[in-house]
Amino acid sequence: xxxxxxxxxxxxxxxxxxxxxxxxxxxxxxxxxxxxxxxxxxxxxxxxxxxxxxxxxxxxxxxxxxxxxxxxxxxxxxxxxxxxxxxxxxxxxxxxxxxxxxxxxxxxxxxxxxxxxxxxxxxxxxxxxxxxxxxxxxxxxxxxxxxxxxxxxxxxxxxxxxxxxxxxxxxxxxxxxxxxxxxxxxxxxxxxxxxxxxxxxxxxxxxxxxxxxxxxxxxxxxxxxxxxxxxxxxxxxxxxxxxxxxxxxxxxxxxxxxxxxxxxxxxxxxxxxxxxxxxxxxxxxxxxxxxxxxxxxxxxxxxxxxxxxxxxxxxxxxxxxxx
Numbered sequence: 001x002x003x004x005x006x007x008x009x010x011x012x013x014x015x016x017x018x019x020x021x022x023x024x025x026x027x028x029x030x031x032x033x034x035x036x037x038x039x040x041x042x043x044x045x046x047x048x049x050x051x052x053x054x055x056x057x058x059x060x061x062x063x064x065x066x067x068x069x070x071x072x073x074x075x076x077x078x079x080x081x082x083x084x085x086x087x088x089x090x091x092x093x094x095x096x097x098x099x100x101x102x103x104x105x106x107x108x109x110x111x112x113x114x115x116x117x118x119x120x121x122x123x124x125x126x127x128x129x130x131x132x133x134x135x136x137x138x139x140x141x142x143x144x145x146x147x148x149x150x151x152x153x154x155x156x157x158x159x160x161x162x163x164x165x166x167x168x169x170x171x172x173x174x175x176x177x178x179x180x181x182x183x184x185x186x187x188x189x190x191x192x193x194x195x196x197x198x199x200x201x202x203x204x205x206x207x208x209x210x211x212x213x214x215x216x217x218x219x220x221x222x223x224x225x226x227x228x229x230x231x232x233x234x235x236x237x238x239x240x241x242x243x244x245x246x247x248x249x250x251x252x253x254x255x256x257x258x259x260x261x262x263x264x265x266x267x268x269x270x271x272x273x274x275x276x277x278x279x280x281x282x283x284x285x286x287x288x289x290x291x292x293x294x295x296x297x298x299x300x301x302x303x304x305x306x307x308x309x310x311x312x313x314x315x316x317x318x319x320x321x322x323x
Contacts, residue, residue, distance in 0.1 A: 048083040058087045058155055063171055067151060070108060070121035071171050077114035080167045081155045086142040094148025095177050099132040102240060102320070103143070104176040112155075112167030126175060128240075128322060133261025143174070150174045180240055180262070184286035184317035186228040191288065195223055198288060198315055204242070205257035206315040210250045216311040221290035222277040228284020228318065235268040235279050238322040248311045264322055271296050273312070281318055289314040 057079055065071035067090060097103060106126050108119035120126050129136045131143060142152060154170045183204030191198075197209040233239060242262045244255040256263050267275055273291030281287055291312045293299045302308035 050081065050083045050085040054081040054083060054085040054155070055087075057081055058085050058153055061087075061153055061169065063089050063151070063153070067149065067173060068175075070119050073108065073110050073153075073169060073171055075110075075114070075169070077112065078167070079112040079114075079155065079169060081157055083157065084138055085155045087153045088146070088150060089153055089171070090149070090151040092147035092149030092151075092174060094174075096145060096147050097131055097143055097174070097177050098179075099140075099144060100180070100182060101131050102128060102178040102180045102322075103131050103174060104128050104178075105172050105174050107170050107172035110169045112169060117168070128264050130180070130261035134259045135261065139172075146174065148174050148177050178320070180320045181284070183242065184226045184228060184284055184319070186226045186282070186284045186286075189224045189227050191223045191225060195221065195288065196290065196313055198225060203257075204317065205255070206244050208244075208246055208250065208313060208315065210246075210248065210313070214248070216248055217290055217292060220273050220277055220292060220295055221288070223288040223290075224281065224285055225288055225315070226284070226286035226317075228282040230283025230318075230320075232280050232282050233267060233278055233318065233321070235275060236266075238264055238266050239278065239318060240264045240320045240322060242317040242319060244315055246313045247307075248313065253307065262317075262319055274314075274316075278316060278318065283318050283320060286315065286317045289316065 057075075058081070060075060061079070062074040063071050064074060104126050106120045108121065109117040111117060129139075132140055138154070138156060142154070143150070146152075151171065151173045154172060156168050156170075158166055158168050160166045194211060194214070196211065196214065199207050199209070201207070240262050241264075242256050244252060244257060246252050265274075267278060271291070273289055273295035276295070277289045277291070278287060289312075291314065293309050293311055296310065296312045297305050297307045298309065300309055
């Protein structure tokens with residue numbers, strides 16, 4: 001649900017390879033190559049391990065520039081690797097990272113041919129993600145247990161726009177980490193009768209049952225299920241949340257729980273049903289939203305968006321905000 005037109009946080013587009021995408025900065029942000037894609041645990045996924053040549057190629061990369069500044073990467077082109085390969089350039093001395101932590105990083109990206117793709121320093125748009133999120137699986141193994149301040153080189157085999165094999169090289173720097181709740185925590189609220197019924201599993205992930213004969217509402221339905229005790233959200237804030245979305249027939253179409261990591265979004269930049277429904281809700285709350293199509297992805301069907309014309313149901317856990 002990131003950005004007005006995304007489904008499944010599709011605006012990130014970080015599931016197959018290091019690709020050009022406007023990450024973390026909202027619509028219109030500068031495009032850089034983000035270090036997230038294939039799994040980092042070869043034993044668990046069957047992905048190849050780095051070869052001796054891959055490791056040597058990364059060892060030969062020189063990083064110019066001090067920590068906290070936009071670095072320059074110097075290497076002999078073409079640089080190629082056969083598998084995701086990482087090297088710690090500088091160990092951090094800050095707080096150690098653990099699964100579930102909200103991590104902030106800066107990074108610069110180069111093509112293996114030596115050309116520079118861009119950096120988050122240039123656009124002042126650091127990337128945020130939950131360590132353990134499958135969308136960032138390339139980082140989960142290398143970063144777990146590392147500390148804030150760590151600088152790491154990461155090379156990954158990918159493809160260019162024409163499908164030609166290529167390599168992307170990143171230097172990333174972990175600039176902050178924040179422990180966030182795993183689920184909404186607060187006072188349970190008894191929902192109004194007749195609404196979709198929400199059931200939580202042991203981890204807090206929701207499932208839903210749509211009552212027989214339930215009709216699409218004409219107006220937005222906002223039903224708190226858990227009332228948190230944190231500050232109330234305002235439209236100008238960036239929110240960290242877990243969520244699952246269903247069509248009105250009960251068909252799920254997106255869930256941050258399945259990706260094993262919450263997402264962040266600017267509350268004023270998502271679909272209006274989220275902006276209106278979540279504004280004013282306290283941090284720590286869980287909210288059921290039933291959103292008419294005109295407050296979701298448009299009242300009219302659109303072949304380019306399977307959610308257009310659909311009334312949508314969401315359960316959103318408001319975990320925290322990004323400073």
